[in-house]
Amino acid sequence: MNLIVVDLEWNSASRSQKVDQELASLMRFEIIELGAVRLREDLSLGSEFHRYVTPVLYKKIHYHIAAVTKRTQQSLREGVLFTHMIDDIIAYAGENPVFASWGTADADVFLSNCHFHDVAGDFKFRALNAQAVFSGLAEGETSGNQRSVEYALDFLRLPKDLPFHEAITDAIYTARILARTLEMELTDHPGETVESLLKPYIFDPHLTRQLESVVTLDKGIDVVSFLESREYTCPACGRKLDLAKTESGGYWHTLKTGKRWFAAAKCEEHGDIEISVRKARRSDLQRYTIRTLIPDRPLKIPVSHEEKTPFVWIDPDA
Numbered sequence: 001m002n003l004i005v006v007d008l009e010w011n012s013a014s015r016s017q018k019v020d021q022e023l024a025s026l027m028r029f030e031i032i033e034l035g036a037v038r039l040r041e042d043l044s045l046g047s048e049f050h051r052y053v054t055p056v057l058y059k060k061i062h063y064h065i066a067a068v069t070k071r072t073q074q075s076l077r078e079g080v081l082f083t084h085m086i087d088d089i090i091a092y093a094g095e096n097p098v099f100a101s102w103g104t105a106d107a108d109v110f111l112s113n114c115h116f117h118d119v120a121g122d123f124k125f126r127a128l129n130a131q132a133v134f135s136g137l138a139e140g141e142t143s144g145n146q147r148s149v150e151y152a153l154d155f156l157r158l159p160k161d162l163p164f165h166e167a168i169t170d171a172i173y174t175a176r177i178l179a180r181t182l183e184m185e186l187t188d189h190p191g192e193t194v195e196s197l198l199k200p201y202i203f204d205p206h207l208t209r210q211l212e213s214v215v216t217l218d219k220g221i222d223v224v225s226f227l228e229s230r231e232y233t234c235p236a237c238g239r240k241l242d243l244a245k246t247e248s249g250g251y252w253h254t255l256k257t258g259k260r261w262f263a264a265a266k267c268e269e270h271g272d273i274e275i276s277v278r279k280a281r282r283s284d285l286q287r288y289t290i291r292t293l294i295p296d297r298p299l300k301i302p303v304s305h306e307e308k309t310p311f312v313w314i315d316p317d318a
């Protein structure tokens with residue numbers, strides 16, 4: 001697997017600069033720096049890539065971003081154009097790359113910048129959420145508690161010998177976290193490979209991975225019966241989904257009575273799909289939001305928050 005660990009720094013709108021709203025809606029965050037490091041098959045860190053990018057839309061550095069990244073207004077002019085950076089990273093990344101980053105925001109921002117500069121078609125990549133890999137494999141959690149890079153370094157007893165919030169050092173930290181997490185997992189499960197462990201966490205950021213719709217039911221209609229009778233489609237391709245049966249024979253898991261439900265489904269092309277349903281809050285109407293999602297981690301049925309039937313102890317001698 002051609003695994004490249006990437007970290008971005010980006011700028012956004014600030015009060016001191018008027019930006020055309022239509023342009024701004026196409027690109028909410030503009031990349032000003034990209035750092036990357038290759039994670040080799042043997043989990044050692046390989047060659048690095050680093051570019052400052054000169055913004056064309058948000059040319060004034062936002063004070064908060066300046067404070068976190070320690071970038072100055074002057075330094076924004078010292079970068080290359082985004083399109084040049086893309087040419088360079090295509091050459092650096094090589095065939096069929098998987099871009100790993102902490103969380104999913106980097107992949108979304110990267111793609112929005114590619115669309116803005118009309119280069120999205122030139123460069124196909126798959127994405128991997130390193131934060132989800134850390135939570136799932138090192139912490140044994142799939143619910144996605146969003147840990148910070150620093151938390152993961154502490155958890156794995158990795159050194160914090162580099163500055164934070166610089167693209168290249170954050171990429172190196174993320175690569176070290178991935179490498180340590182995978183090493184530990186391979187020691188515990190010798191039958192696995194880096195490829196097999198990472199497969200459920202890889203997603204295609206070019207797809208529409210999530211769709212929501214709202215339905216309002218007439219009074220007296222049972223939600224679960226309605227959900228059972230309905231058909232569901234894949235957010236990416238619109239194919240009809242196959243829902244997985246629960247132990248009790250239906251398709252729907254009640255997570256909270258009258259409020260939240262979940263079903264596991266499959267698209268023939270895009271694999272596992274999560275369907276979650278939530279009743280609208282503060283509404284007298286029977287209004288429900290139905291969300292279909294291609295997950296960026298192994299699909300797991302969420303834990304039900306149903307109150308368990310209280311245990312009553314009966315004294316056998318009574």
Ligand SMILES: [Zn+2]
Nearest residue numbers: 234237267270
């Ligand atoms: Zn599909």
